[in-house]
Amino acid sequence: MKYLVLLIALSVSGVALADGGMDILQKRCVSCHDLSGPAAQSVQELWQRKGPDLFYAGSKYNAEWLEKWLVKPRRIRPAGHHSIQHIKPGDKRDMIDATTLRPHMALSPSDAEEVTEALMKLKATAEMMGTTVFKGGSISTSFGEMVFDKFNGCMACHEIEPGFGGLSGPEVYTAAKRYQADYLVSFITNPQAWNPKTPMPNKHVSAPNIQKIVQYLQALARENRDEKK
Ligand code: HEC
Ligand code: HEC
Known part of the structure; x- marks a missing residue:
């Protein structure tokens, strides 16, 4: 007993x-x-x-x-x-x-x-994740910025460093610190699969350029600008 x-x-x-x-x-x-x-x-x-x-x-x-x-x-x-x-x-x-x-x-x-x-136990569905994943690799910040800003106009809504870039979306210079690389690939590929009413547009970025953008976000995150602020 x-x-x-x-x-x-x-x-x-x-x-x-x-x-x-x-x-x-x-x-x-x-x-x-x-x-x-x-x-x-x-x-x-x-x-x-x-x-x-x-x-x-x-x-x-x-x-x-x-x-x-x-x-x-x-x-x-x-x-x-x-x-x-x-x-x-x-x-x-x-x-x-x-x-x-x-x-x-x-x-x-x-x-x-x-x-x-x-x-960390709360997982997304397979439909949200999609099938594309991050393939690794790296890029210089200057080439990355060209893909992010000049080719795709992402800077209109996102800051790439404190005080530089658009204000309506989240800062992206910490995005790769905050988020898993596969999530970033998936979200940029199809934001509406994650949130049908998100204000983030689907810019129909080509698959290779999405890989480059995530490499760029990782390069930005390594600069640790949030910690220097
Ligand atoms: C019209 C404004 C706008 C444009 C242009 C835009 N975004 Fe966004 N983006 C947003 C908003 C708003 C969110 C937040 C979405 C939400 O909370 O549902 C977001 C979220 C994100 C996120 C997730 C980040 C986070 O911290 O949650 C990433 C990564 C991202 N955008 C990348 C891009 C890329 C890459 C491009 C260019 C291809 C782009 N964005 C173009 C408005 C925009
Ligand atoms: C009063 C409303 C409110 C409450 C209560 C609240 N949050 Fe938040 N939370 C927010 C807002 C607004 C943001 C966006 C902040 C920003 O972007 O700077 C946020 C952001 C976050 C983020 C970052 C999200 C991202 O992807 O950028 C996390 C993680 C989070 N909250 C977790 C929590 C947890 C855990 C709790 C409870 C212990 C909590 N929050 C309580 C309003 C709230």
């Missing part, structure tokens, strides 16, 4: 430990982040989601970056999530209304570890 009680106590605490990360996610994150999918099916539904979807986090993030960021979050989207809600008309061009942007909550190192473990 004593053993039985001990066994039950052990298994109950074991379950509690294993679910610690998911517990935190359900209590503190689900009000802004979707954890179960699918992606929003209408623009209205998309705008109601106050943070990026996390239901495929395990196929998207580099765990090491994720854990560090949760302890010490910094802004990734210069104009916030749903930039359209944080932009005001300026004299010459639209400006970011910084008063409407809030800092992201930070987690303790032990909570961040548990949350990262739970998030």
